[in-house]
Amino acid sequence: MACLKKGLLERLSEGVVVGDGSFILTMEKRGYATAGAWTPEACILHPDAVRQLHREFLRNGADVLQTFTFFCSDEQLAHVSDGINNKRNLTADGINAAAVDLAKEVAQEGGALVAGSVSPVSQVSFGKGKKYCQDAFRQQLTIFKDKGVDFLLGEFFNNVTEAEWAIETMVEVGVPVAFTMPLPPSGDILGVSVAECAVRMAKAGASVVGVNCIYDPAISLKSIALMKKGLEEAGLETYLMVQPLGYHTQDPGIEKYRTYAALPSWPFAMEPRALTRIDVHRFAREAYELGVRYIGGCCGFEPHHIKAIAEELAEERGRLPPSAPVGGSWKSLGLSHIKYCSKKTNWEYWENLKPTTGRELDAFTEFMPDD
Template sequence: MYLLTRGRGEKKSNICKMEVRAPKRLKDWNVSPVLSLNPDHLRAAWRTSHPKSKRVGWPVAMGKKGILERLAEGPVIGDGSYVITLEKRGYVKAGPFTPEAAIEYPDAVRQLHRDFLRAGADVLQAFTFYSTDGKLSTSEGGKVFTSADLNQSACDIVWEVAKTKPDTLVCGGVSPTPCYTQGKGKAAVQKQFQNQCEIFVKNKVDFLLGEFFGHVEEAEWAIEAMKTCGMPVACTLRIGPRGDLDGVSAGECAVRMARAGCDIVGLNCSFDFHTELKTIKIMKDALAAEGLTPYLMTQPVGYHLPEVENSIVGYYDLPEYPLALEPRLLVRFDCREYARKAYELGVHYIGGCCGFEPYHMREVAEELAPERGGIRPPGADKNSNWGDALAESTITPHVAIRHTKEYWETVIPASGRPGGRLTNELVAYEGQLK
């Protein structure tokens, strides 16, 4: 900890506790080692010796603000895809999509957390998707993975990374359990969630998230279980404008979640951002009509999926799910459009789900930097904002002129695939849904 002074030998004043990383050369900062410092002077000194810090956010207050306080102040940037990204990198098996990598390949999970943090994420979610004992009841290669072991390892990994940037929030997540669709009842389902939550509480996560629920009833049960932990609760459904898998409307789903005690109501996965924003608008209007005011959250998939807007299940209806979706991938500037439209709609928690890579989330953070006090992501030093550094390219003159926002906003990317189609016919699964 350090105290910044007005000048060598001058009186110290207006002291406020903050936590910072020590500079490599103290003489560059004009500081003396004590247990407090003046934040205004610190920022001034840091910016004097590091001009780019006017655009890159740091240092941060010691007593970090919680998720609800931050949402009240403006946009919060979530992280992106873990399961699908780690599957692409060779650490998750497509099909089960379970998180054994938290034990088998901790370095892979750790690096992805680092990548999202550098991209500007305010929140890192522990890699605990599908990590209930009900989902992990099968063994792989003679190994048996327990929910307790996986959740603990995931918490250890995420905190190791989060502590490198002390204002980072850590989220513990629960997701659907087979107990629900197997009809084992509320007590059995909530027991699965409670087992996870006990580990999250022990590891002092900042808030809890229930995600990927197709049935609002199961989401309500998850919210009730999470609320007993005494911390903020977020919950997201994987639904579109038609509502949940039981035919409950999107608006009614939102109202039921809020009345169950959910502080942050939202959507994740299954649909692209165009559809997800239409759905969250329906939910927002329904909440307002009932006088309910939870914060709103969106974490769509990172693909263009126009065919599935009216599907009840989303992109699982596409013949190319899950192993041939790359031609549909959002380009980075699509993510700016998503971030801007979501925030203008009133969504304050803005993240991504399957397909959202760290570079996608970096563009979300860049787009919303003006609403965040001009704070750009830690990786801004290497980010060519709207391609501005392309002006320095010596490859060809054609590349060098592509350095403006106006250019990239008008480009329509092609897939380059011979005989490629704009859309595909859907596979009809609705009659098989439980």
């Protein structure tokens, strides 16, 4: 008799779950998505590219593969074009179905969980009220329910009211719900505090709550600390997760640079701000020590960043990622014929390194100052 795969909550109760990383941004950089539209039609048009990125995250230590369904609604797909504005005949249901099949296919290669990724509606749709929004969420959820994903993940919701509406709908599917918002320490887009957002998400039915995207690890961890405090004060036992942006997103004290979208370099000149693997090692350790047990990345988090999380937490997880040599990636530098590489074969060298970060201060020497 086949052994049943452990679910999300069981894995979290036992230790760390490593998430995956960037999909829509990475697919655009690789030539399989369109900037501006940011839609996942590649699931149908370029399935091998989607399959390969899933496989790279899995090989580098991801325990979860999210379906590539970000912004997948018929409303959003209306913006997709081929060549010079020749609209393709694509539907959200068709893309979502293909996305689940691709994620499940690759997940079976390494025992990973498949998360059905649920996206927010547009501002126009939100203005039409709760029933309209929840019907839109149910359209996304139908495919996930029919195809049997392991859990549901809401992400990129910047309004806690919409988050509550989505969670209330997601729990109807009968699988665990994880939910994240792109929150700075100041709160959601309407000024609701981070602590209150966390409490409201948990009370709506989410078993895992946290922060994703828009802000870098340093800012995201500050928000997570506020979430943790709010949940504790409310007497709620809810797992925490964090999947931040893979870039250093602001310079201290420059208000207009608080989000990635406000940066002049977004989205085509962000490389100088990209996190190094060492940054991600530090992020993973700080997140773990803060009590976060679901740790991954969002836009800008490449497979090698996920590898850094998995290597940093190898002792806690009881294993290295499949791609890592024995002892960790730095050990393999001993294979080099270049003599000065030998001093780099220990973690202390990398731990003490201070690489260029794209910001005035190192991201992990201190949290960002309060407003």
